[in-house]
Amino acid sequence: MSAGPAGDRQASLTDVAGLAGVSHMTVSRVINGTGPVRPETRARVLAAVEELGYRPNTAARALVTGRSGTLGVVALESNLYGPASTLHGIENAAREAGYAITISSVSRPGRSSIADAVESLRRQAVEGIVVIAPHVTAGRALAGVPSAVPVVAVGGGEGAPVPVISVDQYDGARRVTEHLLALGHRTVWHVAGPEDWLEALERERGWRETLERHGAEVPPVIRGDWSPASGYAAGRTLAKKVPTGNGGLDAVFAANDQMALGLLRAFTEAGIGVPADVHVAGFDDVPEAAYFTPPLTTVRQDFIEVGRRTFGLLTERMGGGDQHARHLVEPELIVRESTGPR
Amino acid sequence: MSAGPAGDRQASLTDVAGLAGVSHMTVSRVINGTGPVRPETRARVLAAVEELGYRPNTAARALVTGRSGTLGVVALESNLYGPASTLHGIENAAREAGYAITISSVSRPGRSSIADAVESLRRQAVEGIVVIAPHVTAGRALAGVPSAVPVVAVGGGEGAPVPVISVDQYDGARRVTEHLLALGHRTVWHVAGPEDWLEALERERGWRETLERHGAEVPPVIRGDWSPASGYAAGRTLAKKVPTGNGGLDAVFAANDQMALGLLRAFTEAGIGVPADVHVAGFDDVPEAAYFTPPLTTVRQDFIEVGRRTFGLLTERMGGGDQHARHLVEPELIVRESTGPR
């Protein structure tokens, strides 16, 4: 398209050097700002770069330096708000620091798929890897992965052999549960997420231990799969336990907003009023939550911050640091009508 | 960690060759399956590969072959259902074909940011680029981008100098509008998306022209920004136009489900019943839509299919093909209670 050198391939350092009348090393120095170059030489080189539309070849550079300028992210292929937002947070931070991001997404989490994903990223010669896989299995999967390249996990496996950043799910659940108890309920029911998600377990544990600490009875857990449909199913079951008198179910904490939406739907269909008859709370604060019927009380997580810290930790490890601390980000309780006055 | 060769660096072809007692070329042939190798030699080589944990160096390979095995995707940094799902669709297709994906996300769409993103991907030596940027500006931005590497767009700019794949927004809007008219409404109001989104314009055009074709009056457009909040604001305005008698507003088509949710919320607060007093429809069929109050009539888009076709088109162009056809994927109308019997 543009006036290339011989043939029609991309211009190389040597081509630029030829046009500028210097050696290729001088061009390299201008491009990278290493070593001193006389201003007028620099100008000539830059003009040649411009004219040829020179673009450094990352493969060649990576080959000789051993650094690719690329970070790998293992992500779960889903539209779930949490994981997707975390990914954005990390992209953000990486981009600001000038790193490229390559993604290896995993359709179903599991030991081998995660190991495969990490493996394929290593082939790409990434300098660091972030695993977004909030599953209990993820941690174990990582255990088997040899890592000459630093790996950190987000929201992931307890006992993972790598540092983990996450929002404090336990604390978020504690806050919601205490909020509900403070409204005068004897106890709070819980629609949990899938058992193989660490976040689900942490939220459940936060809920359970808070009830215990307050001497409240712990009702049986209803387990969903994060989907609105599963929340709806849970709601149909729970609706039967809502008596007109007192002593029945009157407060539910769903492990995410989507399931809370399903609950709301089921309660509405059953003629149960929220917040009139039952108080409902969720977790995540998806953008829609404020516009549910009724607007949903929930827990907000700062994914941008999570992304930032994750990236920070990764670069630190790439620099050689090596602590296995668990880094927690504080969540925030957002109170709305669904737990409002009756 | 494992028993490397000298030092502690990754094993190279030469290291493997040394251990197996062959030349590096033979190892290369075994790895890539090019050229004949005696079975026992192959076995010796594979054993050495295993022992050293050999991993081919993609940078070196890319340098010599000129092929990186990587595709670039320019994505909009947002959690909007459409773009995010499209990204998944593409990842999917690329992964199945053994391509790696590197993402360059753009926080605010615009001529220069998109050009920058494409530029940074080209530096990564990607073999092809997919631009997910459903903005009118995106198409223009691409116009200025020299492309030695093939580029295709998804849901993007009319008049872009590259092939475009997208769901047929116009047709989706037509279907919703006709559905509402068929319910007996004199006309249908529209809460549109932002003017700089091509999808918003197409949906609006589909709605407008369908009304005109049926001889219905075209009410003024209310414009939102895809967010539930903007849908809510629109709903507050529209609520005033809903009379108890007839002759007023009684059907609204929102350009996406999130805004439709905001509408529902506003109507509920104003004591307007859906579907009793007003019929509401959305666009996207987000997973939550079936659980809104009431469940939402909407238009479903097959993003996996979009991803597949996009990838297919890109590889075709990488292979040398070169048609600028517009590829449309058919959407599907999903009817639910929000436009149900009164």
Added chain:
DNA sequence: CGAGTGACTGTTATCGCTAACACTATGCGC
């Protein structure tokens, strides 16, 4: 029995870049 044909393996050059070192000026201190 010599030439030809594959199968199998090795040698060498090369991709585009940076690291390391070598070289030439120039300016400065003594």
Added chain:
DNA sequence: GCGCATAGTGTTAGCGATAACAGTCACTCG
């Protein structure tokens, strides 16, 4: 005026892989 640092530039040697060609050997064919 000599040594020495420093600015500015060039030369050479790889990084780890593939491409292209060149052998070697066994076997077939006329």
